[in-house]
Amino acid sequence: MPRPLRVAIVGAGPAGIYAADALLKSEAAADPGVSIDVFERMPAPFGLIRYGVAPDHPRIKGIITALHQVLDKPQVRLFGNVDYPGDISLDELRSFYDAVIFSTGATADRALGIPGIELDGSYGAADFVSWYDGHPDVPRTWPLEAEKVAVLGVGNVALDVARILAKTADELLPTEIPPNVYDGLKANKALEVHVFGRRGPAQAKFSPMELRELDHSPNIEVIVNPEDIDYDEGSITTRRSNKQADMVAKTLENWAIRDTGDRPHKLFLHFFESPAEILGEDGKVVGLRTERTELDGTGNVRGTGQFTTWDVQSVYRAVGYLSDELPKLPWDVESGTVPDEGGRVIEAGEHMASTYVTGWIRRGPIGLIGHTKGDANETVANLLEDHAQGRLLTPAAPEPEAVEAFLAERQVRYTTWEGWYKLDAAEKALGEPQGRERVKIVEREGMFGASGA
Known part of the structure; x- marks a missing residue:
């Protein structure tokens, strides 16, 4: 048979x-x-x-x-x-x-080969994501002492990292974040978050909905420099052929022409800035150096030789997973x-x-x-x-x-699928007294115990 x-x-x-x-x-x-x-x-x-x-x-x-x-x-x-x-x-x-x-x-985080990447205060986005998502194999604390932070990359992971850094802990409390993450974010000192992209608005890899969500927080003021709104023939072709790219560009254009409000946390989206070096002092991040780029007609960019130093105390690279x-x-x-x-x-x-x-x-x-x-x-x-x-x-x-x-x-x-149902019920039970859908269990032993492994 x-x-x-x-x-x-x-x-x-x-x-x-x-x-x-x-x-x-x-x-x-x-x-x-x-x-x-x-x-x-x-x-x-x-x-x-x-x-x-x-x-x-x-x-x-x-x-x-x-x-x-x-x-x-x-x-x-x-x-x-x-x-x-x-x-x-x-x-x-x-x-x-x-x-x-x-x-x-x-x-894992894809490598970024620029000087200073090894400094204390230079982090991979994947490690930070694992921390705030309660991964059992990462440390339970995260250093959030920088008042000004840089995020390198213009994809959805960069937006996630920037948004979590810019939001208050109490905004995130209704979610499933475990207590150690809430406590860590409660101590977060970040007031400015700067997101850097090497190319222009038409080449950003954000999803339109994720981008718009940045502006929904009552505590985050999203700021775009009007000088960063620029397109060449290649960019125009991209916008015409890609509805999502066009929607992203329109959102960025609208933000660039509005007046800056008074929300306490500022989130800057910078384009045409290529990271050149992370600056350090006594082994710690004290700044970021970028080279201004310009469009070459095809949607790609070339360096201009004009450099800017940004006052930041930590840098997160969100340049891709590996x-x-x-x-x-x-x-x-x-x-x-x-x-x-x-x-x-x-x-x-x-x-x-x-x-x-x-x-x-x-x-x-x-x-x-x-x-x-x-x-x-x-x-x-x-x-x-x-x-x-x-x-x-x-x-x-x-x-x-x-x-x-x-x-x-x-x-x-x-663990088994039946064990997942037990773990799921345990996490929901932890959230219920607080009116939350669930509170994630972080430690492996706690997960084993809840699932009956």
Whole structure:
């Protein structure tokens, strides 16, 4: 009697769960069926949604509802707090599954090669995001002593960092932030936040809605210099062909022509300023030096040789995320991705049997969360084609209980989907007395205890 197709998915963020959804909706799910185990190194699922989205964005966190429905399916099991390759290797996964899909995302900061980047007070945005999102593996405190702060980058992560730095702790208290984050933000001394972009308004990577949200806080005055509103032929072409870019540019134009108000915290959006050096004294950040740029006609910019020194005491670089290299898989150092063709992992020009990728580990940390659905669909379609053509490896122990026995023998303390329901209920119970939807549990031991691991 034919057995179900057994698939392991490494990474329980949106990309991995979308891949599970695509498998469940495929013809293979009908007969003889599919059996999916999702492995996640954190004790809780949802990846970027839980540990990468700003707490004041419940609209985006609503995506969890759709992801929940996938993990609720009886064909899917969750193994949380299981690390690849520390707890289970590629060869071991292949011994239990017909195919393995890696969807481990990107959580580290991309490097920025300018002098002074190593100074005390120079931070990666990803580390700061992990702190305010209550990641269990980062310190519980964050130094927020600077009154003037620079944020390098003009994407949504830069906006998140700038907004969290500029808001008051009490504005964020209704969200799910844990007590240590509230206490840290309560002590935040930042009064000015300066966001720097190397190119112009038409090239900014903000989402229109995220940009407009900056102006919703009663405590944040968003300021744009009219001299930074400039377009060349390439910029005009971008605006005509990209509705989102045009909406962003219009918002920035409106802010540039209005009078400055009296909200206590100032958030400046600077364009045509390329970071050249972080200035230090006694090992600490004391300023930022930027070079003024100008458009070259194509939408790109060139340096003008005119430099400005900005009085700031800390600098956050939000110039992109980078994935961690996955042992036993080929790796493209420059892009920080696993080489692939249609989601099939490619090594030395050949498809690595039964091994696939989807999401940011495949294409890099670009695009919105929903864009990973297309990746997942393509990867799963090619996996199923390989299955139909008999190209998948045959696992030695495909029985679902075999991997449970393996983890027990290794003494891996893992969490389950049923455990997530318990953790979810515990976090909601913590928030209820304060009229909050939830208060996030940070410590791993606390998560284990709540989930019954």
